[in-house]
Amino acid sequence: MLKKIVNGISAGILISIGGSVFLACDNKYVGASFFTVALLCICYKGYSLFTGKVGYLPEKHGKEEFSVLLLGLLGNTIGTVILGYAVAYAVPGIKETALTICNAKLGQEFLQTLIRGCLCGVLMYLAVSIFRDHKTPLAIIFCIPVFILSGFEHSIADIFYFAASGIVSLKAFAFLMTVVLGNSIGAILLCAMTLCMKEKKKEE
Secondary structure, three states, rough: HHHHHHHHHHHHOOOOOOOOHHHHHOHHHHHHHHHHHHHHHHHHHOOOOOOHHHHHHOOOOOHHHHHHHHHHHHHHHHHHHHHHHHHHHHHHHHHHHHHHHHHHHOOOOOOHHHHHHHHHHHHHHHHHHHHHHOOOOHHHHHHHHHHHHHOOOOHHHHHHHHHOOOOOOHHHHHHHHHHHHHHHHHHHHHHHHHHHHHHHHHHO
């Protein structure tokens, strides 16, 4: 159990570093490109990132998989919250930027947030599955900037942004839970569709 949580914390720390460089860059295209360092390191080190694992539930959905997923999410949250407050203290400019971004996020309607979360989930599943199946980082290098520049919502990154902003409220919690739901739906649906296509090919 402890190992699963620590793996999640490690992933949360790396996502926080990716979020930090995005917030620190004046040019959003540069920031989005450098954010990829987070998922690249997570995949190569084998750390547990919720958005990278939830899509595989249609393939494997036993107790062990749910345990890894939920304890990983707990670890992700711990890592991003701690780093969020630490970075905001160490680099005050990042806190100001995070506050502006998070206030804008809270202005979204539920369905808007859910759709943005779903589309991010699709891209995260593609990035991780292509890395795993074909041993190439290319999907990560392209999918991460795409979801950031498109305005899609990544639940773990958003937890970091809200921690860095200092916003703590029921509305913020509801927003984050909506993003978690959206990420899960998007990733799981794409994985399920992929499995169906594979089964159809086998039958043919």
